Amino acid sequence: MKLFSKAVMLFIAVLATSLMSAQEQKPASPAATAMGKINGASITIEYSSPSVKGRPIWGELVPYGKIWRAGANKPTTFETTKLLMVEGKELPAGKYALYVIPEKDSATVIFGKDPSVGYNKYDESYKQLSVVVKTKKAKEMTENLVYSINKDNVTLTWDNLDIPVNIK
Template sequence: MKRIYFNLGIAFVFSILFLTDAGAQEFRDLDASPHDIVYFRTNKISPPKIKVLYGRPKKNGREIFGNVIPFGKIWRVGANEATEVVFYNDVVFGETEVKAGTYVLYAIPDQNEWTLILSSNTDVWGTYEYEEKYDVARTTAKVSKAEFLEAFSIGFKDKGKHINMVLAWDTTRITAPIKIIL
């Protein structure tokens, strides 16, 4: 008789656990700007030379540059956590030699030219912890125009000895010159 009650008790507990949402993960508040990763490799089977982890906000009909992202103010380059760039080799970013490692990429957008900044202060959210004293490199990049992109995107163009990291959103394009030191 004790065994019957024990088995009924176990069945009751399991039915409660499996027939209810107790312990189920809620996914109602998924991130509107999910993160993405882009790699630069010299060929499809080589180890990566550069990795970028960034948030991908969407335009959603908004005026982005000069409005959502004001001109002349520091921007995290993407959404949510600040964009992280990993260099697996020493590089030249703009005109500055940068050691292999992980950095945060910030920008100061303007209408015709952006200042791009690599910071050694990593694992930060947005620009709240940005401090100039952690700047490792700064370079400027001209603004160009191209086809419309709904979601902010980062990609690479291989130019032989140089690589261009391209930041793209709406019709705005920014190109950061990078040279890998081998």
């Protein structure tokens, strides 16, 4: 009986350890939020942040000429409390899905009317606004996708690329 009790206790300990380590594992693309202000408008970007993990990103994992959700797992959302001028075009206050169509030296950034619509269900009727921006080589390699809200732009940075969008 003692041997059986010890075996059961050992099984429970191993099971508990396995469950605890499974809960501690960080998701492959963790949820992230960028918050800031531009010209008095509060901006919030919610996204999932994938990692490079040694993979070729631009033109391969994220193909050129195809719509991308600008993050991982679910639609990236962009919310503003006031009307903004995005690359000289009006974007009303509200919450939008954010999509990107990357090209070799530029990207089309799309603000979709419905923040719940994923890129695989997107069509032109969902578009609130789209702008074409020049991409730039990043100052350094960035392993995890990150959005930054600066005084006059929002920038998506991942791998060796910046996608800056001018905002007033």
